[in-house]
Amino acid sequence: MLQFGGAPDANAHPRTPHRVHATVPHDYEVSPAPDDMAAEQSINSSWAIREAVAVLSAAGVASPRVDAEILAAHVLGLPRSKLPLAPALDPGRAGRLRELVAARAQRVPLQHLTGVAPFHHVEVSVGPGVFVPRPETELLVEWGLSVLDGATVVDLCSGSGAIALAVAAARPDARVYAVERDPAALEWLRRNAASSSAAGSAVRVVEGDVTDPRLLADLDGAVDLVLCNPPYVPAGTLVPPEVARFDPYPAVFSGADGLDLIRDLVPRVARLLRPGGWFGVEHDDSQGEAVPALLRADGRFGEIGDHRDLTGRPRFATARLATVPARRV
Numbered sequence: 001m002l003q004f005g006g007a008p009d010a011n012a013h014p015r016t017p018h019r020v021h022a023t024v025p026h027d028y029e030v031s032p033a034p035d036d037m038a039a040e041q042s043i044n045s046s047w048a049i050r051e052a053v054a055v056l057s058a059a060g061v062a063s064p065r066v067d068a069e070i071l072a073a074h075v076l077g078l079p080r081s082k083l084p085l086a087p088a089l090d091p092g093r094a095g096r097l098r099e100l101v102a103a104r105a106q107r108v109p110l111q112h113l114t115g116v117a118p119f120h121h122v123e124v125s126v127g128p129g130v131f132v133p134r135p136e137t138e139l140l141v142e143w144g145l146s147v148l149d150g151a152t153v154v155d156l157c158s159g160s161g162a163i164a165l166a167v168a169a170a171r172p173d174a175r176v177y178a179v180e181r182d183p184a185a186l187e188w189l190r191r192n193a194a195s196s197s198a199a200g201s202a203v204r205v206v207e208g209d210v211t212d213p214r215l216l217a218d219l220d221g222a223v224d225l226v227l228c229n230p231p232y233v234p235a236g237t238l239v240p241p242e243v244a245r246f247d248p249y250p251a252v253f254s255g256a257d258g259l260d261l262i263r264d265l266v267p268r269v270a271r272l273l274r275p276g277g278w279f280g281v282e283h284d285d286s287q288g289e290a291v292p293a294l295l296r297a298d299g300r301f302g303e304i305g306d307h308r309d310l311t312g313r314p315r316f317a318t319a320r321l322a323t324v325p326a327r328r329v
C-alpha cells in the first residue's frame with residue numbers, strides 16, 4: 001500500500017488536473033530554514049521534521065508533513081511509526097535530510113528519494129525512467145485477486161512490475177507474466193522481478209509491445225486474468241511537476257483523448273483470455289463511460305462494469321470474455 005498512515009492524500013495519484021492546484025495547509029509556524037541549522041550539531045528529530053514541513057509547505061508539496069516524516073524515517077533507517085522515539089539526528093544525517101528535503105522541494109518524487117514505492121503488500125524499487133506506482137492501482141489488484149479463478153495472469157504495461165509482483169506475492173501458485181516495452185522501465189522491472197523471485201514469488205518478464213498481435217501468442221485463449229494500468233491521460237492535460245518531469249511521457253499520455261492504447265489493447269486482450277477469463281483496466285476519471293463502451297464495441301466481452309476509487313471517481317473498467325461468442329453491436 002502506498003500510504004503511510006498519515007494524510008489520505010499522502011501519495012495520491014497526481015495526474016488529474018484538479019489535484020494540480022491542491023491547496024496546502026500552513027499549519028506550522030515558519031521557523032528558520034534548515035540551512036540556518038548549525039551544520040556540526042546534532043538536531044532534535046522532531047525539530048528537523050518541523051523545519052522540513054515548513055520548507056515543503058512553502059514549495060507547494062501536497063502532503064508536507066507525511067513527506068517530511070517519511071524522509072526523516074528514511075534517513076534514520078526507522079519505520080515512520082517509530083519517529084516519536086527517534087534519537088537526535090547526528091550532523092551527517094541532518095545534512096542528508098536537508099538535501100532530501102531540498103530535492104523534494106524541487107518536486108523530485110518522494111519515492112525517487114527513498115528509492116522505493118510500497119504497493120499492496122510488496123515494495124518495488126523505483127527511480128528515473130520508470131512510472132511510480134499509485135495507491136489507487138491497488139484497487140485494481142484487489143479486484144483481480146477477488147475474481148482470479150485459475151493460475152495464469154498477465155500484467156500488461158507493467159512498468160516497475162508493481163501489479164505483477166503484488167499478484168505473485170498474493171498468489172504464489174500463479175504464473176504471472178509482466179509485459180513492458182520501454183527499455184528504462186524494463187531495467188527496473190527486471191530488478192524487481194529478481195527480488196521477488198529471491199523472495200519466493202516468480203514473475204516472468206516479457207519485453208514487448210502490448211498491441212503486438214504476436215505478443216504471448218503461445219498463451220492465446222489460456223489466460224485467466226489480464227490486468228493493465230496503461231498510459232491514459234489525454235495529451236495536453238496539465239499535470240503536477242512530479243509527473244511532468246519524472247514520469248516518462250509514454251507511461252502517462254496516450255493520444256488526444258487518452259484512449260489510444262486502450263483502444264489498441266482490447267482486441268489483444270480478447271485473444272489472450274480463455275472463455276470466462278477476466279480483464280481489468282485502469283483509466284482516467286473522465287473515461288468511466290468511454291472505456292466500458294470500447295469493451296462493449298469489441299463484442300466479445302460480457303459482464304462489463306466500471307469501478308470507482310475511494311473518492312468516488314471512476315477508476316477502472318472490468319469485463320469477462322464471453323464463453324459463447326457474442327454478436328458485435
Ligand SMILES: C[S@@+](CC[C@H](N)C(=O)[O-])C[C@H]1O[C@@H](n2cnc3c(N)ncnc32)[C@H](O)[C@@H]1O
Binds near residue numbers: 156159180229250
Ligand atoms: C501508467 S504506467 C503503469 C506502470 C505499472 N503497471 C504501474 O501501475 O505502476 C504505463 C506503462 O506502460 C508502458 N507502455 C506504454 N505503452 C506500451 C506498449 N505499447 N507496450 C508495452 N508497454 C507500454 C509504459 O512504458 C509504462 O511503463
